[in-house]
Amino acid sequence: MNRKQLIKKYIEFFKSKDHKEIQNASLIPENDPTVLFTTAGMHPLVPFLLGEKHPQGKRLVNIQRCIRTVDIGEVGDIKHHTFFEQMGNWSIGDYGKTDAIKYTFEFLTASLKIPLNKLAASIFEGNSTSPKDKESYSILLELGLPEERIAILDKNENWWGPAGKTGPCGPDSEIFYWISEKPVPKTFDYKNENWMELGNNVFMEYNKDSKGNLLPLKQKNVDYGGGFERMLAILEGHNDNYMTEAFKQIIQKIEQLSNKKYEDYKKEMRIIADHIKAATFIIADGIIPGNSEQGYVVRRLIRRAIKFKKELEIKESISKIAKPIFKIYNDYKHLEKNKKQILKELKQEEDKFEKTLEKGLKIFEKITKNKKEISCKDAFLLYQSYGFPIEMTIELAKEQKIKVDETGFKKECKSHEELSRTASAGKFKSGLADNSEQTKKLHTACHMLNEALRVILKNPDIHQKGSNITPERLRFDFNFDRKLTDEEKQKIEDLVNKKIQEKIPIEMEEMPLDKAQKSGAQGIFDDKYKEKVKVYSIGNFSKEICAGPHAKNTSELETFKIKKEESSSAGVRRIKAILK
Numbered sequence: 094m095n096r097k098q099l100i101k102k103y104i105e106f107f108k109s110k111d112h113k114e115i116q117n118a119s120l121i122p123e124n125d126p127t128v129l130f131t132t133a134g135m136h137p138l139v140p141f142l143l144g145e146k147h148p149q150g151k152r153l154v155n156i157q158r159c160i161r162t163v164d165i166g167e168v169g170d171i172k173h174h175t176f177f178e179q180m181g182n183w184s185i186g187d188y189g190k191t192d193a194i195k196y197t198f199e200f201l202t203a204s205l206k207i208p209l210n211k212l213a214a215s216i217f218e219g220n221s222t223s224p225k226d227k228e229s230y231s232i233l234l235e236l237g238l239p240e241e242r243i244a245i246l247d248k249n250e251n252w253w254g255p256a257g258k259t260g261p262c263g264p265d266s267e268i269f270y271w272i273s274e275k276p277v278p279k280t281f282d283y284k285n286e287n288w289m290e291l292g293n294n295v296f297m298e299y300n301k302d303s304k305g306n307l308l309p310l311k312q313k314n315v316d317y318g319g320g321f322e323r324m325l326a327i328l329e330g331h332n333d334n335y336m337t338e339a340f341k342q343i344i345q346k347i348e349q350l351s352n353k354k355y356e357d358y359k360k361e362m363r364i365i366a367d368h369i370k371a372a373t374f375i376i377a378d379g380i381i382p383g384n385s386e387q388g389y390v391v392r393r394l395i396r397r398a399i400k401f402k403k404e405l406e407i408k409e410s411i412s413k414i415a416k417p418i419f420k421i422y423n424d425y426k427h428l429e430k431n432k433k434q435i436l437k438e439l440k441q442e443e444d445k446f447e448k449t450l451e452k453g454l455k456i457f458e459k460i461t462k463n464k465k466e467i468s469c470k471d472a473f474l475l476y477q478s479y480g481f482p483i484e485m486t487i488e489l490a491k492e493q494k495i496k497v498d499e500t501g502f503k504k505e506c507k508s509h510e511e512l513s514r515t516a517s518a519g520k521f522k523s524g525l526a527d528n529s530e531q532t533k534k535l536h537t538a539c540h541m542l543n544e545a546l547r548v549i550l551k552n553p554d555i556h557q558k559g560s561n562i563t564p565e566r567l568r569f570d571f572n573f574d575r576k577l578t579d580e581e582k583q584k585i586e587d588l589v590n591k592k593i594q595e596k597i598p599i600e601m602e603e604m605p606l607d608k609a610q611k612s613g614a615q616g617i618f619d620d621k622y623k624e625k626v627k628v629y630s631i632g633n634f635s636k637e638i639c640a641g642p643h644a645k646n647t648s649e650l651e652t653f654k655i656k657k658e659e660s661s662s663a664g665v666r667r668i669k670a671i672l673k
Contacts, residue, residue, distance in 0.1 A: 094205075094328040096338045097424065099321070100156050106200050107154035107182050115147075115155045120378045121387065121559055129387050130160035130375075134181030135316045140640040141185050142261055142297060142314050148603045148625035151187035156180060156321065158425075160371060162390055165484075168367050169360040171333045172289060172323060175394065176371035178339075180292065180319035186312035193294045193315040194232045194266060201268070201291070205328065209237050211271045213281035213288060215244040217251040217264035222307050223299070226251075229266045241280040250283070253295040253316075261310060263298040270323075272332045291327075292319030335363050342417035343370065350413065351405040361401045368398035369411055369439070373418050376435045377428050379558065382442040385661070387559075393482045395442045399450070400485065411443055412436040446480055453479030457489060466496040531564040534672055537599060537631070537644040538589065538653055539567055542668065543615065544635040545588040546571055549581055556615065558665050566656070566671045573666045577658050589653040596648040597632040601641065604628055614638050 094102070104114055118137040120130050131137060134157035141147040157179050167173040184193060201207045214233050219225030225245070233243050254262030271277045273287035281288065297314040299307040322334045329337050335344055335355075343366040344355050355362050375391045382392035398411055407414075415436060419428055428435070453475060460471045467490055475481040487497050539560055547555045550573065559570040577585075603625045609616065614628045616638030629643055630636045644650060651672045661667040 094325075096325060096421070099325055099328060100424075102204060103156065103180050103200070104154060106204050107152075107196070110152070110196055112152040112154040112182055113149040115149055115153050117155055117157055120158055120160050120375055121380060129390065130162075131157065132159055132161050133157070133318055134159070134179045135183070135318065137640070138183060138185075138316075140642060142316070143642075144312055145641050147185055148627055151185045152183070153185065154182040158374060160375065160390075162393075169364050171335070172320075174322060174334070174371075175367050176374050178321040180317075180321050180324070182317045184315040186314060189313065189315065190226075190228050190266075190294070190296055191232055193296075193317060194229060195236065197268060197292065197294060197317060198236050205324075207270070207327065211277055212238065213242040213244070213269045213271070213283075214238055215246050215251055215267045215269070215281075215283055217266075218245045218247055220248055223252075223264065226264045226266065226296075229264075229294075229296075233266070244281055244283050246283065253293075254297070255301050259301050259303055261297040261299070261314065262301050262307070263296045265293050265295040267293045270327060272327070274332075289323060290320070291323055292317060335359075335366065339421060340366055340370075342421055343414065346414055346417050347405070347407070350407045350409050353405055358405060361405055364401050365398045365405075365411075365414065368394040369414050370418050372398070372439065373415050373428070373435055374425075376438050377425075377431045381438050389482075392442060393484060395439065396446050396480065396482060397485060397488075399443055399446055400488075403450075410440050412439040415439055449479045453481055457481075457486070461490065461493060461495050464495065466498055469498050472497055529564050531672075532562055533642050534644045534650050535562045535564075535567040536642065537647070538650055538670065538672060539569055540629065540635045540637050540639070540643075541589045541592055541631060541647070541650075541653070542567075542569055542585070542670065543571070543637070544631075545585045545592075546573075549584045549588060550577075558661070566669055569668045569670070570661045570665050571668070572664055574664050575666075576660075577666070582655050582658060586653060586655050592631065592634050593647045593650045593653060595632070596646055597634065598646050599643050600630050601643075602628050602630070609638055612636065 108114065116137075118131055122129075122131055122136060134155060135142065137157075138147070138153070147153065159177055159179050160175060161177070162175060164173060165175060168175060182196070198209075198212075201212065202209050216229045216233070217223070217226040230243060230245070234240070251265055251267065252262070253265045254260065268291050269281070269283065269288040270291050271287060272289045275287070278285075295316040295318070297316060298310060300310050301307055322337060322339050325337045325339060326332065326334045331337055334340065344362055347362045347365055348355055351358070351362075372391050372394045375387065375394075380387045380391055382388055382395060384392070395411065398414075402411060402414075419432055422428055456479060457475060460467060460475075467486065472483060472486050475486050476483060483497075487499070490497050539557075539562070543555075543557055547553055552573070555571050555573060557569065558572055561568045604612070606626050609626050609628050612628070614636045616626070626638050627641060628636060629639050629641065631647060653670060654673055655668055655670045657667075657669040659667050
């Protein structure tokens with residue numbers, strides 16, 4: 094079974110269970126989620142998991158492209174990836190544990206013909222605040238799993254969330270597959286690396302409040318996330334994800350360019366293939382290498398790939414390694430559409446790094462000669478002058494068993510430490526997930542700011558490139574090629590405040606995508622939207638496709654004030670604003 098066949102089989106199976114296929118969203122979150130990237134299929138669904146009505150119903154399914162950098166150090170083994178596709182199906186206040194687990198097992202054993210005797214599962218053992226998950230345990234036994242194959246684990250292993258300090262959370266039940274050719278052991282030991290996790294049903298039953306209390310949710314949800322590449326490896330008969338259709342052509346290109354065999358350089362080739370694929374997809378969604386947030390992540394991935402490319406003595410550009418990606422993922426139309434730009438950005442970033450890399454490595458050798466530790470000052474020099482992300486300095490030092498003064502780095506180079514931490518964890522401090530009244534108001538202000546920019550700057554092509562909202566402020570990125578004048582900023586402020594004072598009701602209407610487009614609504618018009626979308630209108634001033642939530646009337650917003658306007662990346666400006 095190849096990649097496209099697995100996608101079709103998964104989607105069609107859940108359609109047969111009355112699920113609706115939803116959009117494969119951008120890697121760059123659009124509705125103020127709590128992450129730099131879409132790290133799981135559930136992230137675009139946060140407003141609906143919190144109670145907003147989804148226009149396509151209560152049962153949803155998709156394959157979602159994702160980026161995770163939090164475990165980048167694990168990339169190089171058989172199963173970890175920075176970019177991956179996630180199989181996801183959801184119950185938004187509809188079915189519960191019984192149906193969720195039964196659907197998962199039916200898909201695996203009946204649809205994919207995976208032997209039940211190669212599967213195992215885990216459940217939550219319970220604690221003082223939440224009981225043992227007896228229901229999941231009973232269902233698993235009913236489905237034919239013996240007691241020895243069901244692990245009963247604590248909160249560290251079988252509890253999900255919340256994504257931030259507060260929000261939806263609950264127990265989960267994970268499913269595992271025996272990947273070894275050795276006989277399947279009678280008893281399931283989740284610590285045995287031959288048991289590979291395939292997926293996870295999360296039962297969002299509670300809301301954690303600011304005091305740490307778990308309050309039962311009125312709307313209980315189920316979120317299933319499955320490892321697509323891991324599933325593909327099983328179906329193709331591999332125990333190495335990098336031998337599947339999702340990676341094989343990239344690995345073969347690296348072998349060709351390096352004149353070396355994968356068997357002899359598995360770790361290096363896996364890292365190069367993974368990082369170039371991830372960088373390709375990030376650039377395809379509009380991010381270019383830079384020194385902040387998403388741009389920092391893509392730069393870090395490219396430069397780490399270059400480091401390993403040099404170890405394999407590859408002379409050609411990494412852009413050549415990227416070319417098979419467009420063939421493998423030709424169902425992602427935006428990849429081919431942006432191919433020229435993607436290859437250009439990869440080449441340009443490599444050229445920039447090449448100019449300083451050799452000098453930087455010599456400085457690194459000089460810095461570390463006869464030393465057991467790299468100081469904060471030296472780590473900063475490598476970053477500032479030679480483009481070494483702090484992670485690369487740490488990695489190079491680790492190879493020589495040299496410590497890096499990370500404590501000093503955090504203390505003396507706080508802004509750079511924060512950049513690294515944010516990029517690695519992939520998280521902002523807060524966002525729409527808190528669903529507070531102030532956040533709703535600021536979210537509404539984002540829509541008004543978006544339209545005010547188009548009006549005042551007399552540019553109808555201006556649109557949102559990213560945003561983040563906390564209860565204290567909004568941050569809004571938009572495409573524009575110059576700094577705003579003080580007069581322009583004042584006019585934008587005045588226009589937003591004029592609309593606030595007009596006390597305009599905010600209305601939501603569900604409609605088909607083509608109707609939304611014809612009505613003049615702003616948004617991303619993607620054919621992956623199968624049925625209806627939500628359109629929020631602020632009188633005749635603003636109309637946008639959005640998941641919500643919003644204020645009910647502009648009069649709730651108080652006074653809008655721009656605090657800062659600056660460059661975010663090439664061709665993208667950023668505004669930070671408050672309501673006071």
